[in-house]
Amino acid sequence: MIEKDSGDTKGKIITTARVLFADYGFEGTSIRDIAKAAEVNVASVNYHFSNKDKLFAEIVRAGYIECSQNLRLKYEQDRPNLEDTLIYLFRYFMNKSHDLITISKIMMSTQHAHHLTSQGTEDEFFGPPGGKVIADAIMNEVGKKVSEEDMHWALKCLFSHVVHTSIMYNCCFKNNPNIPFTTDTDIEKNIRRLCRVVIEDLKKS
Amino acid sequence: MIEKDSGDTKGKIITTARVLFADYGFEGTSIRDIAKAAEVNVASVNYHFSNKDKLFAEIVRAGYIECSQNLRLKYEQDRPNLEDTLIYLFRYFMNKSHDLITISKIMMSTQHAHHLTSQGTEDEFFGPPGGKVIADAIMNEVGKKVSEEDMHWALKCLFSHVVHTSIMYNCCFKNNPNIPFTTDTDIEKNIRRLCRVVIEDLKKS
DNA sequence: GTCTATAAATAGATAGAC
DNA sequence: GTCTATCTATTTATAGAC
Numbered sequence: 549m550i551e552k553d554s555g556d557t558k559g560k561i562i563t564t565a566r567v568l569f570a571d572y573g574f575e576g577t578s579i580r581d582i583a584k585a586a587e588v589n590v591a592s593v594n595y596h597f598s599n600k601d602k603l604f605a606e607i608v609r610a611g612y613i614e615c616s617q618n619l620r621l622k623y624e625q626d627r628p629n630l631e632d633t634l635i636y637l638f639r640y641f642m643n644k645s646h647d648l649i650t651i652s653k654i655m656m657s658t659q660h661a662h663h664l665t666s667q668g669t670e671d672e673f674f675g676p677p678g679g680k681v682i683a684d685a686i687m688n689e690v691g692k693k694v695s696e697e698d699m700h701w702a703l704k705c706l707f708s709h710v711v712h713t714s715i716m717y718n719c720c721f722k723n724n725p726n727i728p729f730t731t732d733t734d735i736e737k738n739i740r741r742l743c744r745v746v747i748e749d750l751k752k753s
Numbered sequence: 754m755i756e757k758d759s760g761d762t763k764g765k766i767i768t769t770a771r772v773l774f775a776d777y778g779f780e781g782t783s784i785r786d787i788a789k790a791a792e793v794n795v796a797s798v799n800y801h802f803s804n805k806d807k808l809f810a811e812i813v814r815a816g817y818i819e820c821s822q823n824l825r826l827k828y829e830q831d832r833p834n835l836e837d838t839l840i841y842l843f844r845y846f847m848n849k850s851h852d853l854i855t856i857s858k859i860m861m862s863t864q865h866a867h868h869l870t871s872q873g874t875e876d877e878f879f880g881p882p883g884g885k886v887i888a889d890a891i892m893n894e895v896g897k898k899v900s901e902e903d904m905h906w907a908l909k910c911l912f913s914h915v916v917h918t919s920i921m922y923n924c925c926f927k928n929n930p931n932i933p934f935t936t937d938t939d940i941e942k943n944i945r946r947l948c949r950v951v952i953e954d955l956k957k958s
Numbered sequence: 959g960t961c962t963a964t965a966a967a968t969a970g971a972t973a974g975a976c
Numbered sequence: 977g978t979c980t981a982t983c984t985a986t987t988t989a990t991a992g993a994c
Contacts, residue, residue: 557959557960570861571862571863571864572862572864573778573779573780573781573858573862574778574781575777575778575781576778576779576780576862576864578986578987578988579987579988579989580986580987580988588960589959589960589961589962590961591960591961591962591989591990592959592960592961594988594989594990595960596959599988599989600988600989649861652857652861653858653861655920655921655924655925656775656854656857656858656924657776657777657778657781658776659776659777659781661924696933696934697934700933700934700939700943701934701943701946701947704914704917704918704943705910705914705943705947707917708913708914708916708918708921709909709910709913709914709917711913711917712909712912712913712914712916712917713909713913715860715861716860716913719860719861719866720860728901728905729901729902729905729906734905738905738906738909738910741906741954742906742910745950745951745953745954746950749946749950762977762978783968783969783970784969784970784971785968785969785970793978794977794978794979794980795979795980796971796972796978796979796980797977797978797979798970799970799971799972800977800978801977804970804971805969805970805971959994960993960994961992961993961994962991962992962993962994963990963993964990964991965988965989965990965991966987966988966989966990967986967987967988967989968985968986968987968988969984969985969987970983970984970985970986971982971983971984971985972981972982972983972984973980973981973983974979974980974981974982975978975979975980975981976977976978976979976980
């Protein structure tokens, strides 16, 4: 489990590394970069994590599980409808964009793909984390039984939209205020609209 | 412009490097890796491209423009409807997945973001290439005037779905035949369905 | 646990023979 | 244009003093 930066060396390394890995990738981030940014000694990284690969694995694993659990918890507590569930996921990705970006990059690298397999979570087939909760929210929304095919279609439409938009927002939009319809308010409106349209279609079939 | 592998050293380097860069990233791919895989001498890479950065820039630029132009050409020639345009884009991403993946990774790295700006193409605000053609296809499909807001929404829904699905297909699905509804036939059905649903909504508003 | 020093490997880039 | 050899810098990782 990733702890918040609490002054301790190990925590500072993790907090710093998850940002650097996301931005520069695994190979693009050296242990020295991490140590320097975290203001800890170079040797402490290998002392606490044995090697660079294990540090990376721990960050990926923790970020993935944290997201899944967080979304599941929120869903169980507040029972938001589908729209609000997706908005919550979007906002989560905004705040934890590092983890989403790191996981997306890993997914696209055969080299590090093993960091994403056999994580023992419920979301292993949906790429970035959170898929299972959305499926539950969809089921709840439509009311009647949703066929497996319909469910997969809806999930992919909604999920790909939220993920893609979150990445685009973090990587392009938020630094270019001139691009039309790319404020977070606009994006949330777009997510809600797609929700309604998809659900409407599910109810018809 | 990227030439097909024609036996010449420069061509072999480009053909090999675009695959390696996509898979292992810029920092994860050494000049030696490229030279070895392309079966050329190490020094020839720097001889033909001056340095690693310029080789990368050339591959990115060429892949980006190639995709935009290819889609535009196809569209002008056959005048496919929106569904077929997106299917064409999806199939293009299947065959040229390297370029899509490389561009996506760049987008997620502040470090290399400059390789994507001021490319002088018409798609600069739509992330991965091809956006403008889809906009035209949407306009054509709906018939009546589409508001700017509606257009942005539709574009993002359709585009994010095709891009995200293409990446997922290449990175996860095609090696895991057990995951349900992830054959290319399934995916194309999903794309067509989303098309119909989005267009239907545009016609209503 | 934290530091310095260093080993061992690998990186990008270039010089110069052919 | 292609090759070998090499320079310089940087990398991960570890050994050993404190």
